[in-house]
Amino acid sequence: MNALSTATLIIDAAFLAAAFLFIYGLKRMSSPVTAASGIRVAGLGMLVAVLASFLYVFGVSEAAKPHLTVNVILGAVALVLGLGWAWTSGKKVEMTAMPQMVALYNGMGGGAAAAIGAVELFRTSAEHSTIPLVVTIIGSLIGAISLSGSLIAWAKLDGRVNGTWRFTGLQLMNGTVFFATLALGLYIALVAHGHAPVWMTAAFFVLALIFGVLMTMPIGGADMPVVISLYNAFTGLAVGFEGFVLQNPALMIAGMVVGSAGTLLTLLMAKAMNRSVSNVIFSNFGAAGDEQQGEIKGSMKPVDAGDAGINMRYASKVIIAPGYGLAVAQAQHKLFEFVKLIQEQGVEVKFAIHPVAGRMPGHMNVLLAEAGVPYDIIYDMEDINSEFKDADVAIVIGANDTVNPAARTNKSSPIYGMPILNVDQAKQVYVVKRGQGKGYSGVENELFFADNTNMVYGDAQKVMVQMIQAVKSLDGGGH
Structure with missing residues (x-):
């Protein structure tokens, strides 16, 4: 068995092990008693998947190895920086700020999925088939929306952005931006076949990021936890789509697990507030300043x-x-x-x-x-x-x-x-x-x-x- 075959076998086995660890870890997170160990198990699965990806160096030609070496070095640097930042910030974060950190990490996941899609779409010299192109566009769109939307959710929860954008015609404007972004993406995939001008592909990502901001800004702070959960589902979906494009089973399985868990959590939270997800996203929550809520009998009685x-x-x-x-x-x-x-x-x-x-x-x-x-x-x-x-x-x-x-x-x-x-x-x-x-x-x-x-x-x-x-x-x- 040559080095390429051995590396391929190890990568496939590692991805299978990572997928098992993801699923088993998520199962253990369902109970407070085992949640901590579940997080460690899922983290181990992610570590296995990341380390296995470095073995792809054995699957390229000699001519391509110098370029791949640069990518491996960049990947190693990113891994060290990411681990260092996550370790220090995770140790320092207060329990009250944990939702903000979840929003940040979730946004990074969406951004990573969008970045994978961007690499594929900007490779104009590559030959793209229709279905992978459409999947790439969808994954990129969802990932970019999740990135900018999660950043706004983080800023709102952290008190860096106060108030909401609510004005007549807001939903029409948001709908126009979304459908313009979607139409541009479909043109790139179905008409240009992945060989659209660079400015057009860049415009697609910019519009997707703008829509994430426009979608999140009107939503009040009380609904931010639901929004974070929704964006978590978006991120999982985007990662799953990009995993399909790259033919990476670990990304596909992780994306499906995160997407389904995020969706169930979003529905659970909406049910707990007796509201639909669409009501959270498209409607105001709470009483307006001039709303008559009825007279309340009695008085507040303080006690020592x-x-x-x-x-x-x-x-x-x-x-x-x-x-x-x-x-x-x-x-x-x-x-x-x-x-x-x-x-x-x-x-x-x-x-x-x-x-x-x-x-x-x-x-x-x-x-x-x-x-x-x-x-x-x-x-x-x-x-x-x-x-x-x-x-x-x-x-x-x-x-x-x-x-x-x-x-x-x-x-x-x-x-x-x-x-x-x-x-x-x-x-x-x-x-x-x-x-x-x-x-x-x-x-x-x-x-x-x-x-x-x-x-x-x-x-x-x-x-x-x-x-x-x-x-x-x-x-x-x-x-």
Whole structure:
């Protein structure tokens, strides 16, 4: 067996192993208990695929090897730079900024797929067949849109871009840009057969990037997690298409896995907000400034953090509903310290997680796991909603729209029909909140005005410290 045959055999075996590791890793990511190991397994699969790609040097002619050597060196440099940047940034990123990092990495995946398509389309000396050309155009279009759209999503989540673009004729303008881009791409593939002028191919990519920006800018910050998930599916689809063009099974399988997972996650998040994906992309979310939302009876009743903590100390069952405010305050460690204190007094404590709590699905689970909260006291919404009516106390920390009873009762509310945590059914509710602001939707929360609700104002971490001190003081500084 010659060197070429041996290299081909090793590459094919490596790609098969990488595909298995991708799928197995994704399977393990479906549970919080095995998610960390799943990420490592999938990462190992990516490493195997990347290293195997360097063996292609054995499959070229002697005349082409000098050019390939340059590419191998560039590839190695890119690999070192990418690993170094990812390692350092991954170590530094705060848990609250994890969705932004996901958006950035996702955009890079889309950009990589678009770059592969660009290389194929700019190789005007090559002979292209129709189907691979069409697939290349589609993959390039989706990848470029995912790149620029993900960058805008990152900028919005990171607070670098504020506000939205909404004006009459916006959707018509966006549609015009999209169909112009698609028409240009189809001309390159079906009429020019891949030998279009350089300016035309460049214009295709520029328009695709512009459309990604135009598509994302009108979407509000509350919908950014859904948009990121959607772009994740786009990236997977683009990678799969480009894998077909390159006849690379690892890219095809990885693209299909990422595309299908991203699609399912997008649908799950949209369902959790009782909205369709098209509604997220093409409609405004939330209440306008002049919208009449109806009069809310009652008043907000503040209470001291220490009193709330002591009340929970003497409760039989406490359910905690965390939200993004918990992550912002980095209060998860103090929260778990408080939980352990009252558990030692025989209080049953459970955590209730809404599917879109935080910024992304699983965000709260990871945050609580970081603090050491056991998995067996963390429950998804559908598994714990029926227990709120039996809880002596429910405490909401940094959540808003996901606990608003208006979603069940007020048909005129923008969030009507959205599944929520049944916090209002507990005997006593405490809401830990910095102030009296509204949630992402801009809708006033009826829970805050309920007879059984008291507001604990302040930074979540400081509030938890006060609760801990109040409970410890009952035993003279002990437990």
